[in-house]
Amino acid sequence: MPPTWRLTEYLERKRRLVDAYRAQLRTGELAPAPLRASVRVAAGTGLRPVRIRDHAVVTDAGAALGGFGLGASAPELLLGALASCLAHSALVIAADRGIALDELEVDVSGQLDYRGTLSVDAEAPVPPTGLRYVVRVAGACDDADLAQLHADLDRLCPVLLAITRPTSVAGRVERHVDA
DSSP states (O other): OOOOOOHHHHHHHHHHHHHHHHHHHHTTOOOOOOOOOEEOOOTTTOOEEEEETTEEEEEOOOGGGTOOOOSBOHHHHHHHHHHHHHHHHHHHHHHHHTOEEEEEEEEEEEEOOHHHHTTSOTTSOSSOEEEEEEEEEEEEOOHHHHHHHHHHHHHHOHHHHHHHSOOOOOOOOOOOOOO
16 A cells, blocks of 8 residues: 555655656657456346456446446446546646645536437437536645646546547457357
């Protein structure tokens, strides 16, 4: 378990580590970081444990969709990923700018119209809509710091940008062959 620091102390440590990592990136010797997530649906329950590196997050649907409500749904996970990325990006930005934060909290909300995802209404949207976020901070920061933090989040948060300026996704469906 990491040591217990105040957020301002953590930000100073983060600034040093991010600066060192930037120096490595500038050498051109580091490739983009690979990302991977996988799911193998649990027979009988439909639970979808998401594996990411050495971590697992259980996802599930609610009872109306045949699930058991034992985990977040994928659209909820999307909002969770956005909230986490906004928080982490805000920490990096605050560390870079020397903004002393005592507290940081992020809320993300939106809605999902199941009429679209279940093909009930062709006019209903399929992706989540009305996404909004609020970042709340406490600490030694003024209105100019908050405005710059907001502008930098809109420019630098990877998950926010993946949602607002989508990247292409290549995919296929193939038959599983037992070896």
